[in-house]
Amino acid sequence: MEKQEIRTFGRRHGKKLSARQQSLIDNILPTLYPTTGDILEIGFGAGEHVRDLARNHPDKTIIGAEPFMNGVASLLSAITDEKTNQVLNEYKNIRIWADDVRDFLRKNDSKFSQIWVLHPDPWPKARHVKRRLLSSDFLTLLSKHLATNGEIIIGTDHWEYFDWILMQTKSANLHATIANLDIIQTRYQHKNKAGTDSPKYLIIKN
Numbered sequence: 538m539e540k541q542e543i544r545t546f547g548r549r550h551g552k553k554l555s556a557r558q559q560s561l562i563d564n565i566l567p568t569l570y571p572t573t574g575d576i577l578e579i580g581f582g583a584g585e586h587v588r589d590l591a592r593n594h595p596d597k598t599i600i601g602a603e604p605f606m607n608g609v610a611s612l613l614s615a616i617t618d619e620k621t622n623q624v625l626n627e628y629k630n631i632r633i634w635a636d637d638v639r640d641f642l643r644k645n646d647s648k649f650s651q652i653w654v655l656h657p658d659p660w661p662k663a664r665h666v667k668r669r670l671l672s673s674d675f676l677t678l679l680s681k682h683l684a685t686n687g688e689i690i691i692g693t694d695h696w697e698y699f700d701w702i703l704m705q706t707k708s709a710n711l712h713a714t715i716a717n718l719d720i721i722q723t724r725y726q727h728k729n730k731a732g733t734d735s736p737k738y739l740i741i742k743n
């Protein structure tokens with residue numbers, strides 16, 4: 538991450554990892570280093586939706602980016618066999634970038650058919666708004682990584698952040714459509730910290 542760049546995530550390490558989780562980070566994570574991919578999910582949390590994408594698109598490479606190592610460990614635990622620690626067949630198309638996605642995007646020239654961002658941290662306090670990931674600059678960076686007809690799909694239950702993102706798409710000169718999507722519940726959708734009725738979704742294209 539460049540020095541002047543705003544940090545968009547909280548801590549990178551939470552509670553101590555189990556021995557199995559640490560072993561997966563040490564031995565399996567390096568084998569899943571991303572090169573090129575077809576679908577990207579940013580800030581995958583515990584990885585429920587990354588796994589869903591992998592099962593639904595067996596012929597595509599799914600890249601998940603997440604700097605919170607306990608989240609990375611949760612995904613690794615869920616995609617590997619408990620006895621052998623080998624990646625299960627249905628998840629062999631997953632690759633993991635265990636860091637800030639902006640660093641990945643700047644050095645990788647993949648063009649994605651879909652880029653997912655589900656329940657990005659809303660940073661609701663006025664003094665924290667600058668830490669929001671989905672600024673117009675970031676959306677512009679994402680748009681450069683879209684394949685022809687590719688889509689950025691954003692979901693949040695924080696409706697004020699949703700409206701703010703919509704404004705950012707306008708500043709970035711991108712086309713945004715409000716959509717109704719029926720997708721699996723992620724941990725943060727389940728938490729519904731904003732206390733709204735449902736998430737809202739935005740589909741953004743070049």
Ligand SMILES: C[S@@+](CC[C@H](N)C(=O)[O-])C[C@H]1O[C@@H](n2cnc3c(N)ncnc32)[C@H](O)[C@@H]1O
Nearest residue numbers: 545546580581582637638655656658723724725
């Ligand atoms: C509120 S959580 C949502 C997690 C998950 N998508 C869900 O719906 O349960 C937001 C996640 O975005 C991640 N995040 C924030 N900034 C990021 C960045 N620059 N690159 C990649 N992930 C980021 C955080 O670490 C955090 O896990």
